[in-house]
Amino acid sequence: MLSGMTVGDGVDYVRVVFRLPDDPAGWHSFGTERMWAVRLDETRVRLDNIPFHARDVACGDVLAVEADDDGALWAGGVLESSGNCTIRVIPADGCLRAEVRQAVLDAFEPLGVDGEGSRTGLVALNVPASGDIEETKATLAQGHADGLWFYDLGSVTEQWRTATPALLDRNPSDPPPESYGLAFPDDLAACVYNTVASGERPALVVVHDPEGDWIIGDGSDDPLDPDTATLVHIQHVVDADSAVTELAAMPPGKLAWRNQPADPWTIEDFAYPDESETDRPAR
Structure with a gap:
């Protein structure tokens, strides 16, 4: 039997693994992608996710699958097309900010297009066969022309290919921006001020100290000690403020600050005044 998860309505969900070819354009650096699907029988599933990276497949397609010796289900070819299209979008500026990715989703939602954003900066769109394909293509082309x-x-259908307007011959349209794909390690913890961890105040100062530790403060002059800060998984901070992800590649010995959450980060050199200093770093 194939391993899966049966929910209350009797639908049997399974995880399917897709092999990903090398991508010299830089839109992904992965070897596989795993997605949820609804099991139809031992050899067929219906995809129930929008692919972030797998090509030539769309949400709702019926796929052939084969289990390996460890029970993992590997995707084969498309047996029945859903008629849906998979379009991927990376904002040209601020792709790591959740509000920027949401703006992409908002631009396509009135056209009957749904989607999902990745914290690494990509937005995956599902264009249903019943959606306004011509207007979707026009919106996609205009946003690119405007530098958005x-x-x-x-994955596109013949209906998409024959609809106007025509799009660029090259695909993808461009390499992704340098910020695309930045992410903190999954197991990274940071010393976070309690006001930031609780959501009372925004993160306004981020330090990657010379020893490699991360400190996230609220811009106040309160000292860093057990009464003012605690060790928190950094993803907790990122979930509240995705702009912090923009600092994931900041090297040790640097400090980033901003006056307001909407402001860009200013990055400066950082060093403790002396080895015995325990107060919070301040700019």
């Missing part, structure tokens, strides 16, 4: 985003046609 880059796009990749992951």
